[in-house]
Amino acid sequence: MLKKIITPRISETNITGHIGHTVIPVWLEEGYEEIIRLFSQNLAEPSLITVNMNIDFLHEIFFGKDVEILTSVKKVGTSSFILHQDVYQDGILCVRASTTLVHFDYSTHKPASIPKAFRDILKEHVS
Amino acid sequence: MLKKIITPRISETNITGHIGHTVIPVWLEEGYEEIIRLFSQNLAEPSLITVNMNIDFLHEIFFGKDVEILTSVKKVGTSSFILHQDVYQDGILCVRASTTLVHFDYSTHKPASIPKAFRDILKEHVS
Amino acid sequence: MLKKIITPRISETNITGHIGHTVIPVWLEEGYEEIIRLFSQNLAEPSLITVNMNIDFLHEIFFGKDVEILTSVKKVGTSSFILHQDVYQDGILCVRASTTLVHFDYSTHKPASIPKAFRDILKEHVS
Amino acid sequence: MLKKIITPRISETNITGHIGHTVIPVWLEEGYEEIIRLFSQNLAEPSLITVNMNIDFLHEIFFGKDVEILTSVKKVGTSSFILHQDVYQDGILCVRASTTLVHFDYSTHKPASIPKAFRDILKEHVS
Numbered sequence: 001m002l003k004k005i006i007t008p009r010i011s012e013t014n015i016t017g018h019i020g021h022t023v024i025p026v027w028l029e030e031g032y033e034e035i036i037r038l039f040s041q042n043l044a045e046p047s048l049i050t051v052n053m054n055i056d057f058l059h060e061i062f063f064g065k066d067v068e069i070l071t072s073v074k075k076v077g078t079s080s081f082i083l084h085q086d087v088y089q090d091g092i093l094c095v096r097a098s099t100t101l102v103h104f105d106y107s108t109h110k111p112a113s114i115p116k117a118f119r120d121i122l123k124e125h126v127s
Numbered sequence: 128m129l130k131k132i133i134t135p136r137i138s139e140t141n142i143t144g145h146i147g148h149t150v151i152p153v154w155l156e157e158g159y160e161e162i163i164r165l166f167s168q169n170l171a172e173p174s175l176i177t178v179n180m181n182i183d184f185l186h187e188i189f190f191g192k193d194v195e196i197l198t199s200v201k202k203v204g205t206s207s208f209i210l211h212q213d214v215y216q217d218g219i220l221c222v223r224a225s226t227t228l229v230h231f232d233y234s235t236h237k238p239a240s241i242p243k244a245f246r247d248i249l250k251e252h253v254s
Numbered sequence: 255m256l257k258k259i260i261t262p263r264i265s266e267t268n269i270t271g272h273i274g275h276t277v278i279p280v281w282l283e284e285g286y287e288e289i290i291r292l293f294s295q296n297l298a299e300p301s302l303i304t305v306n307m308n309i310d311f312l313h314e315i316f317f318g319k320d321v322e323i324l325t326s327v328k329k330v331g332t333s334s335f336i337l338h339q340d341v342y343q344d345g346i347l348c349v350r351a352s353t354t355l356v357h358f359d360y361s362t363h364k365p366a367s368i369p370k371a372f373r374d375i376l377k378e379h380v381s
Numbered sequence: 382m383l384k385k386i387i388t389p390r391i392s393e394t395n396i397t398g399h400i401g402h403t404v405i406p407v408w409l410e411e412g413y414e415e416i417i418r419l420f421s422q423n424l425a426e427p428s429l430i431t432v433n434m435n436i437d438f439l440h441e442i443f444f445g446k447d448v449e450i451l452t453s454v455k456k457v458g459t460s461s462f463i464l465h466q467d468v469y470q471d472g473i474l475c476v477r478a479s480t481t482l483v484h485f486d487y488s489t490h491k492p493a494s495i496p497k498a499f500r501d502i503l504k505e506h507v508s
Contacts, residue, residue: 025149
C-alpha cells in the first residue's frame, strides 16, 4: 500500500470553502505517481494511460488540514491493472476511487503485456 | 441536451502533447454549469453536490482543436439525478462520463427533494 | 492587437466568489497563444520562454460573465519582446499585465535572434 | 523568513517536461499562506488582496525533485506590504518574485490600516 500526504491549497478551495471535486483527480494521480514512475523512465515516454476513473465523493474536504491518500492495487490483468484509493482527512473517509490504467505501446498504438518485473512489483501492493 | 464548446489551453497540455486526464472533470463541470446555475441563485449557496463521477477515457485529446461536450440527463430520482456526457474532438468520441449530483440541504446536512420546477427542467434534458 | 474571450469557470471561482489571482496567468497565456503558435510548429518544440510577468490586479473578476483579453506587442528586441495585456469584464479594466518572452534555442541553451519573418509579424501587433 | 517545500505534480508538468510558468503563482501563494491565515480567521472573510505580482523566471523547474520557497517581508506600509520570494530547486535559484498585498476592508471597499498586532508579526519576517 502506498501512502501520500497532500496539503490542500488556497487555490483549490472553492466558493463553499470546500475543495472542489475537480481537484480530487489531481491528488489521486499524486497518490500513485510512484507507480507511474516505475513504468516510465521519464514522463515523456509514458507507458501507462488512464482508461477509467470512478470516484465516490463521501464527505467534504476542507482547507487547513492535510489529507492522506492510501493506494493499493486491486487487480492485475494482462495489460491493465486497477488501483483502489481512499482519501482521509481528520480520520474521515472522504473519497473512494478506482482507476484503471493500461500499459500502452505508443509505437503500435495498442495495449501491451505488463512486463513480469512490473507485474511482480504491482502484486506487492495488492491488498 | 446541452452543448458546450471548450478550447483546450496550453496549460492543460501535458508532457505527451495530450490533455491530461485530470483536466477532463473541469471541462465536464463546464458542460453542465447551466444546470448548476438553475439550482443555485449564486454559487455561494450551492444546493447541488457531486457524489459520483465515472469517466471512460476513450481517445487522446489534443491541443489546437476545440472539443464539444454534449450533456443529457439520464435519470431523475427524488433528491438526485445522473448526467451523461460525451466529449468529442474532430468527430471522435474521446470521453464518456456519468456524474451523479444530489440536491443537498446544507442547513440539515441531508439530501432534499428536488423541487418540482427543477425536476421539470431536468426532464426536458432527458434523452 | 489580439482579442480573446474567456469564460470564467466554476472551478476558477474561489471562496470569496471572485476568480483567484492565480488563475489570471493561465488566461493571459491564452490571450497570446496565437503568438506562441507562430513561433512553434508544435508545442513540443517550443522556442519561446517566459522570463518575466508583471501583473496589476485592478478589480475583482466574477464568475458568470465573459472577460475580454486585449494583447498587443510593446517592444521587440533582438531576441526578446514584451507583450502588454488588458483584461476587461463588463467594461471594467480588471487586470493589466506585461510579459517578456525570449526566443530561446534549446540546442545551445541560449537566447537566439528573432527571425525576420516573426519580427515582421510581431511588429504588426505593436500598439 | 518562511520556508515551504512543494512537490511538483505530474499534472503541473507541461509538454516540454518543465513546470509551466502558470503554475508558479499557485506555489508562491502556498509560500505565504501562513501570512494569509494570520490576517483571516477563515478564508471566507479575506482581508488581504493581491494587487501586484512581479515574477522573474530564471531557470527551468522539473518534475521529480522538491522545490523550496523562501518568503520574506520586504516593506510594510500603512495598508499594504510587499513579499519577496525565492524558489530553489536542487540549489539553483529558479524563480524570484515580488507580491504586493493590501489589507482591504470589504465593507467600505477600501484599503484599511494594518492592525498593529499584524504589523509586528510582519516585521518579524522582514529581511
